[in-house]
Amino acid sequence: MPIPSLYRSREDARPWRVARVAVYGGVVGALAAALRTLGPLRGHAPVAENVLEIVAAAAGFALLCAGTAALRNYIARRLIRSGTG
Numbered sequence: 001m002p003i004p005s006l007y008r009s010r011e012d013a014r015p016w017r018v019a020r021v022a023v024y025g026g027v028v029g030a031l032a033a034a035l036r037t038l039g040p041l042r043g044h045a046p047v048a049e050n051v052l053e054i055v056a057a058a059a060g061f062a063l064l065c066a067g068t069a070a071l072r073n074y075i076a077r078r079l080i081r082s083g084t085g
Contacts, residue, residue: 022069025066026061029059032061038050
């Protein structure tokens with residue numbers, strides 16, 4: 001029995017939506033920062049510091065994920081263009 005392939009043909013290739021990926025990254029970053037800052041092992045800190053840390057982590061993850069999606073789209077376009085020419 002053959003192993004199923006994870007390769008998808010070029011007809012199915014769609015660019016990733018950078019804004020959607022950024023939102024997902026922001027949510028993941030906010031959850032990770034909330035778990036870190038509000039966790040039981042964390043000392044008490046002012047609320048403003050906790051909120052600032054959560055917002056900064058969410059923005060960082062959002063930018064990281066958006067950059068990754070944009071780079072993926074750029075590389076995919078270049079590979080597809082060079083493959084058809």
